[in-house]
Amino acid sequence: MSYSNSNVHAVAVIPARGGSKGVPGKNILPLAGKPLIAYSIEAALHANTVQDVYVSTDDARIASVARDYGAKIIERPSELAGDTATSESALRHALFYLELLGICPDYFVFLQCTSPLRSSDDIDCAMYEMLSNDADSLLSVCPSHRFLWELCDGVPVSINYDWRSRPRRQDMRPQYIENGSIYIYKPWVLRENENRLGGNIVLYVMDENKSYEIDSLDDFRYLEWVVQNAKFQ
Template identity: 30%
Template sequence: MNIAIIPARGGSKRIPRKNIKNFHGKPLIAYSIEAAQKSNCFDRILVSTDDLEIAEVAKYYGAEVPFLRPSEISDDFSTTLDVMKHAIIWCQENEINVANICCVYATAPFLLAEYIQQGLKSLTDNSVKYAFSATSFPFPIQRAIKLDKNDQVNMFQPEHLNTRSQDLEEAYHDAGQFYWGTAEAFLEKAAFFAEHSIAIKLPRKRVQDIDTTEDWELAELLYSVLNK
């Protein structure tokens, strides 16, 4: 059985009530639920939340909320792997035979069903522990700079001061949309970013982190452009 788990706690700080905040006419979490539904990859779509209002919104859009997440894994220090392990153990205790699980973030309005499908195919075809979304950095990370308390500049890798951009290796980062994995990988809390994982490369235009008010505004603008 393949199951989607959407973590969505209620205590977001920088953007209050972020997971159910209106984003172009729908609660933000609705986009993740709908992408999971359209993928046809899942036998069940569960939302892990500690918040009754989020639970009601999730159920309205067709997800299941069979339990409320305990407080000890609902604070600022709880990790995605903590939440996933709890949800998988709940499934096992309720005789739900889980093979592959996809953690779908509740803040992914640019997620497409086809990316979820690609993730499942890569997970099963390559016999890896995880397959997750990634995208490329828009600027060579080898030429990144850091600022001291007086805003004076130093390079992280000064040896690349005069290296041509086209000669530098392209770098990628987590796109923060989904993580497919085997039940065993999540239960043992295996690291996502390791040789036992494979990346599903997404175009940068379909990736936007949403952690701050500025992120939110950029996401709304990008969504408007992509959905003219």
């Protein structure tokens, strides 16, 4: 599906700090011959609903690679790029930085480098979901049919079903997992809530096979195999 709306001004922001410890240099590590961050940049650049693509980074190497793939750079202060820094802090800095330049988009599209399988169509369809529902913010999710448990004071407790009357998976109420791939929000949501979500929130449902995230070297190796074998298409 392809969607465009010339009356909508949206910019994509891709936070990419340089201090990843779980997978050193993760954001520019080659995935099937291309830097990981390039997948998110290219998806945003090819989306009909995104006008500009910015990478927020504290790292000169990441900035250089991002420019090579067509992104503009927001230089993030080091105090917003440490191990305890939140994505929201980088997003707020990007919002204020762009406003100082006189850039005030209707929507921000927040993409995480660690989700390389999203496509430009996914971004456009997510924006369509926002606009058609007059939403203030959106998160991408994938369906879940898993039976969840937790420990309460050491006692196992079923969360989303009654183990005494186990339902068929297809009869369970639809549930969704936040997959971290796409977030869209109006600027006021972040400014007032200091959160990427707020107001009227809607979901964009993605296939599970496009919802993989990279958090470890094992994830990286698996996603490389997926990309090389085009299993996500």
